[in-house]
Amino acid sequence: MARLLSLVESGGPAAAEALALVFPYTGRAYTIGITGPPGSGKSTLTDRLVGRIRRAGDEVGVLAVDPTSPFTGGAILGDRIRMQDHSTDTGVFIRSMATRGHLGGLALATPHAVRVLDAAGKPWVIIETVGVGQVEVEVAAAADTTIVVVNPGWGDAVQANKAGLLEIADVFVVNKADRPGGDETVRDLRQMIEWSGERDWNPPIVETVATNGQGIDEVWDTIAAHRSHLETDGRLAARRAARLRDEIRSLVVERLGERAAALCAGPGFDELLGRVESRDVDPHAAAATLLNQ
């Protein structure tokens, strides 16, 4: 499975071929996305959920997704050592994924990796991201149930993205709820949810202390409740169809992007750039010239 994941992550024609072979066996795994600011305890929560799933007798795959900074290749993935409880358990498969190359890389690679775990028969796949950046939120939101983990006094940590997190959360977990400010955080969240208007599912708020396991059963029950909500009236199928639509679109954009890169590396490009530098041609006209070639 590890080798197949590496192949799939590497992209290119061999990856596409492998995915085509895997695809008919997919569509059965239920995916759980976990996102939240760095330090909020996502890894510990994931660890506890893995334990809960194993006690229920099911196997589980975990994808720990870590977009690197936009300008360097350095990964900052947190300490995976907490997962060592499960390292000898063959019913648990854990994989770290870091972005390579372009911005959309992880957003495209994650569903592929999910499919490998799905085809291998894991009934549950947890996708944990390292923070609340745009790509991370997008990746975590592309799950059947998306959990947003915050802490008491979370406001500062996600100042730029409260509305975005509210939009994607199926479940809010207030982790480290034994710290001061836990109740205010729950009230704050409840108010945000009320203000955001009526929906067919209002995200429940669960308080946890993941380090000692407090609240984990309630998180698990809440995931089950959301799952049965989705399985009513074809909502889950509709959500998955919408994700497939987006994925096909992204693949088309990616292929066209490769064509764009090829256009901008062709023999005429440097000469064209020189004419833009000298202000004889403007950038839009240069782009149009390339597209007409």
Next chain:
Amino acid sequence: MARLLSLVESGGPAAAEALALVFPYTGRAYTIGITGPPGSGKSTLTDRLVGRIRRAGDEVGVLAVDPTSPFTGGAILGDRIRMQDHSTDTGVFIRSMATRGHLGGLALATPHAVRVLDAAGKPWVIIETVGVGQVEVEVAAAADTTIVVVNPGWGDAVQANKAGLLEIADVFVVNKADRPGGDETVRDLRQMIEWSGERDWNPPIVETVATNGQGIDEVWDTIAAHRSHLETDGRLAARRAARLRDEIRSLVVERLGERAAALCAGPGFDELLGRVESRDVDPHAAAATLLNQ
């Protein structure tokens, strides 16, 4: 100028036409990008730099760039009221820009807006972004001199992106340097810079207290030093040519993306999606089918 900026931001054929008319008059303004975590004092620093530039007798344009959250249209631009000192000064033009539509929107729209200010004869354009997200960093980095503003104890605020900020910084400003931990922050930055290896320009670190003007002259002198470094050996021209190349590429990608969206809205798409849902066709094959149409 405000109407021209609105036209340019709105995109579409009229914007492209306006930009083509403006473009021959551009290339003279020197741009300063300012980025840093929310609350680090970027607006106050910008305000002080505007004052410094005006005392030098020059006009200045300011673009306050605010990417919204990925999932909602809500803007979170900070308090612009501090800029009111300059509101009656016709030598200062201030414009807030918020993203509309797709991810790359601001990254493409900002250089366009810079060109309008440039063509109007502003010798200085300051681009201030609201935080350290991927798009914001990208926007601020697309300047001649990029200033990264941090505060004492900044580590937590930018945990996910230290390396990215180091990569783009031409100048570090430690603002609110009178607070506890200022010296450690300077040491921390100096060490990060040393560890990052030899380069032709090592970003200076300037301590400021923007609220009372302390250190602003030094920031200004440091910008001037960086400018003359760039103007030696054709570095500024090379940097600007690289930006133009990236911009043309992005425009080509954008146009191709529009074609992709059209492909995925065509009459055959829903039928194709149905075949992907039933696992008869995999997503890559579906994308290839669309591209061949």
